[in-house]
Amino acid sequence: MNEADTGSAAAFQSLLRSQRVWDVELPAFDPAAAPEEPTALFHAWFADAAAAGQSEPHTMQLATVDEDGLPDVRTLMLHGAAAGVWEFASHAGSAKGRQLAARPKAALHFYWAAQGRQVRVRGTVTTAPPAAASADLHARSTGALASALVGRQSELLNSLDELADASTAAWERAQREPDAEAPSWTLYELAAEEVEFFQGDARRRHVRLRYRRERGDGWVRGLLWP
Numbered sequence: 001m002n003e004a005d006t007g008s009a010a011a012f013q014s015l016l017r018s019q020r021v022w023d024v025e026l027p028a029f030d031p032a033a034a035p036e037e038p039t040a041l042f043h044a045w046f047a048d049a050a051a052a053g054q055s056e057p058h059t060m061q062l063a064t065v066d067e068d069g070l071p072d073v074r075t076l077m078l079h080g081a082a083a084g085v086w087e088f089a090s091h092a093g094s095a096k097g098r099q100l101a102a103r104p105k106a107a108l109h110f111y112w113a114a115q116g117r118q119v120r121v122r123g124t125v126t127t128a129p130p131a132a133a134s135a136d137l138h139a140r141s142t143g144a145l146a147s148a149l150v151g152r153q154s155e156l157l158n159s160l161d162e163l164a165d166a167s168t169a170a171w172e173r174a175q176r177e178p179d180a181e182a183p184s185w186t187l188y189e190l191a192a193e194e195v196e197f198f199q200g201d202a203r204r205r206h207v208r209l210r211y212r213r214e215r216g217d218g219w220v221r222g223l224l225w226p
């Protein structure tokens, strides 16, 4: 490492160490009062995050595994959560779409720093019927439709000019034809097998409550060491 690199690495390290976590007033979480199934608690925590001013609480990370067993992760929007099923949407031909087609297991991750809360969801992914994907897409903004119409997600792009041309054409079409279909746009449903709620604590006595699906429709709840 040369001197400039060493200086820059030291500055980075110093900046890194100066960052704080659990530095805001954090809510208490009583796991004994938690509901019997996880979606109700997710809804309550989501509402709390939005009310606490957490920016973009509806964004999350989706983790999948590729054909070589190498994990992959990216940010997506949450499209719904009900009865133990979390929904998101993307292109079937994207990297994640191909990974999910080959190995339909995935994990979702939410971190709501405003309240020191993390939610992890693991389970099996299926695709919703095309009509459901279409209805979900057409209930969203023109920008969402234009973005879906561009397609070719995760393919190699030759230039930003090529993207600008495709995007302009897609925006024009989305405005002209608000019911236009984006054939590869897919609504995915992750049926949770495990959901973990983590409440951060300034003294590091973090509370972790895990729900595991039992055979049938029930859930077993248990605490985890932090």
Ligand SMILES: Cc1cc2nc3c(=O)[nH]c(=O)nc-3n(C[C@H](O)[C@H](O)[C@H](O)COP(=O)(O)O)c2cc1C
Pocket: 059, 072, 073, 074, 075, 076, 077, 078, 088, 089, 090, 091, 094, 095, 096, 097, 153, 154
């Ligand atoms: C805030 C945010 C929201 C996003 N929402 C979506 C989404 O809902 N669907 C989607 O396909 N990509 C979304 N993306 C883009 C993905 O992170 C990713 O770049 C893209 O889906 C390609 O991923 P892949 O190559 O792993 O398939 C979002 C990115 C950000 C930063």
